[in-house]
Amino acid sequence: MLTSFVRSGQKVILRIEDILNKVFSSEQNLLYYHGAMPNFCMWMLFLSGLLLFAYYTPTLEAAYQSVEYITNKLPYGDVIRGIHRYAADAMLLTVILHALRVYFTDRYREYRLIAWYSGVALSVFMLIIGVSGYILVWDERSFIIVTKITDFLGSLPFIGSSLASAFLNGEVISNYTMSMSFFLHTGTSFALLVLLWVHYMRISRPVVNVTWAIGSLISGIILLFAGLFPAISGPEAKFTVEPSYFDIDWFYLWLFPLIDAVGNIGAWLVLIAGITLVTLLPNFVRNHDKEPASVSKDHCVGCRLCSIDCPYEAIYMAPRNDGSKYKEIAVVIDDRCAECGLCVGACNFDAIELPNYKSPQVMDDIRIALQS
Ligand code: HEM
Ligand code: SF4
Ligand code: SF4
Incomplete structure (x- = not known):
């Protein structure tokens, strides 16, 4: 009701x-x-x-x-x-x-x-x-x-x-x-x-x-x-x-x-x-099942672009001590993430994704929209 x-x-x-x-x-x-x-x-x-x-x-x-x-x-x-x-x-x-x-x-x-x-x-x-x-x-x-x-x-x-x-x-x-x-x-x-x-x-x-x-x-x-x-x-x-x-x-x-x-x-x-x-x-009201952005350790080079672009201040850079040659890694604060997808667009290394909305799916959606 x-x-x-x-x-x-x-x-x-x-x-x-x-x-x-x-x-x-x-x-x-x-x-x-x-x-x-x-x-x-x-x-x-x-x-x-x-x-x-x-x-x-x-x-x-x-x-x-x-x-x-x-x-x-x-x-x-x-x-x-x-x-x-x-x-x-x-x-x-x-x-x-x-x-x-x-x-x-x-x-x-x-x-x-x-x-x-x-x-x-x-x-x-x-x-x-x-x-x-x-x-x-x-x-x-x-x-x-x-x-x-x-x-x-x-x-x-x-x-x-x-x-x-x-x-x-x-x-x-x-x-x-x-x-x-x-x-x-x-x-x-x-x-x-x-x-x-x-x-x-x-x-x-x-x-x-x-x-x-x-x-x-x-x-x-x-x-x-x-x-x-x-x-x-x-x-x-x-x-x-x-x-x-x-x-x-x-x-x-x-x-x-x-x-x-x-x-x-x-x-x-x-x-x-x-x-x-x-x-x-x-x-x-029931909140939808949240799937905030997630960072791939293997791909992130610590370039900071996603954290600069995120309009909700949901990403910070943390020091890395996992043996990687890169000094920092992007970390998403789940509660702050609005699932807007900007960070995905900002990253040149395919290191950050929205699990509910992967890049191939976005591309498919764009193709369908263009065709219609
Ligand atoms: C002193 C009184 C208030 C002022 C001057 C004020 C001002 C603002 C402004 C300027 C925004 C940004 C709007 C936009 O970017 O489109 C905003 C957002 C918001 N306000 Fe207020 N507000 C006031 C009172 C309230 C009240 C009483 C509520 C509800 C109980 C409320 C709830 C919200 C919410 C939920 C947002 C986020 C909306 C969005 O992200 O689009 N505000 N407010
Ligand atoms: S999806 Fe949007 S809100 Fe979430 S971390 Fe990326 S840029 Fe920030
Ligand atoms: S933009 Fe990509 S590579 Fe750069 S810090 Fe963010 S997740 Fe890592």
């Missing part, structure tokens, strides 16, 4: 790709930049965040006023704030598109597992960055978020109370809470960058940059939203007034209606079950 679901999803995605190819050409096909689009949004976030950072003060007394100053007094401050808000939403939307694309086109398991697992962790990081970002404004919504998050963390058995006081950075809401939220927001953003490096690590030649046209389109849409629906704050949070304003951002604040609906423990269960399910998705 899962297989037919994946097949149907794949058909839909490929059909959309086909249409986009006809309308925009393959160079400007958005779906071919599924990973580059969130990356582009992320750099917009960093850039706009840097500008906001210059005028923001993370204290209970000054945070709200500094955001108001940026929005109402700083030239183009409202635009920069709007870009920061909608680039975050665009990043999440494009991440969802990206995850669906890699899932339905079956590009998420075996040697791509690291990209999948790190992708799940990136999504959790994004949630932390989004929620802490909304606290920084210090309006009534921020107050409600801090109260609910503290309860939510505190509801965990055994470690709950320590987690809650670590989040508050004390026992009650204070300036330390603001510093903690600021640290969570910026620190997790930099951690996300490091994790992205891990995300790309095992991908051969990842497409990380969008074209000028796609970049302009995304920036244009974000600017349009920033102009049409300016990012504004609610009333300032005050300890003497019961907070009531909670304008929901469904991209990053969905946890709070969930907590209201199913309670703290229920929300933990949904969150943990959701993350576990997505993480384990690659385990629900």
Whole structure:
């Protein structure tokens, strides 16, 4: 059943790709930049965040006023704030598109597992960055978020109370809470960058940059939203007034209606079950019988060409001590091999082969293809 679901999803995605190819050409096909689009949004976030950072003060007394100053007094401050808000939403939307694309086109398991697992962790990081970002404004919504998050963390058995006081950075809401939220927001953003490096690590030649046209389109849409629906704050949070304003951002604040609906423990269960399910998705499909490239000791002369050409860094050169006149031999790291066959083409000595796909068979396939 899962297989037919994946097949149907794949058909839909490929059909959309086909249409986009006809309308925009393959160079400007958005779906071919599924990973580059969130990356582009992320750099917009960093850039706009840097500008906001210059005028923001993370204290209970000054945070709200500094955001108001940026929005109402700083030239183009409202635009920069709007870009920061909608680039975050665009990043999440494009991440969802990206995850669906890699899932339905079956590009998420075996040697791509690291990209999948790190992708799940990136999504959790994004949630932390989004929620802490909304606290920084210090309006009534921020107050409600801090109260609910503290309860939510505190509801965990055994470690709950320590987690809650670590989040508050004390026992009650204070300036330390603001510093903690600021640290969570910026620190997790930099951690996300490091994790992205891990995300790309095992991908051969990842497409990380969008074209000028796609970049302009995304920036244009974000600017349009920033102009049409300016990012504004609610009333300032005050300890003497019961907070009531909670304008929901469904991209990053969905946890709070969930907590209201199913309670703290229920929300933990949904969150943990959701993350576990997505993480384990690659385990629900059977991997094909793997036959990585194998090196013939008798033929390898240690010329290194295969290890230079392998796009998955699956071949390293090891010193030889078997009496051969050659100093090194190519060694394949089985788990990394994607069975792409490039090393077979690189080797001039017929010393490396894909056992499932020997050279005569490849030649036969090429002959058949040419004849047809
Ligand atoms: C911060 C958010 C993310 C960014 C900026 C990002 C970026 C990228 C980029 C640029 C690529 C290379 C794409 C290509 O070469 O065509 C990629 C590949 C990949 N990503 Fe992400 N990604 C993010 C989140 C995720 C998430 C949430 C998942 C899934 C849970 C995921 C799973 C994958 C997988 C499996 C690949 C390998 C696909 C392939 O080899 O074709 N990523 N990512
Ligand atoms: S087939 Fe060869 S080139 Fe391709 S991943 Fe495996 S070792 Fe690397
Ligand atoms: S290209 Fe062939 S001969 Fe050269 S190191 Fe690789 S397997 Fe050995």
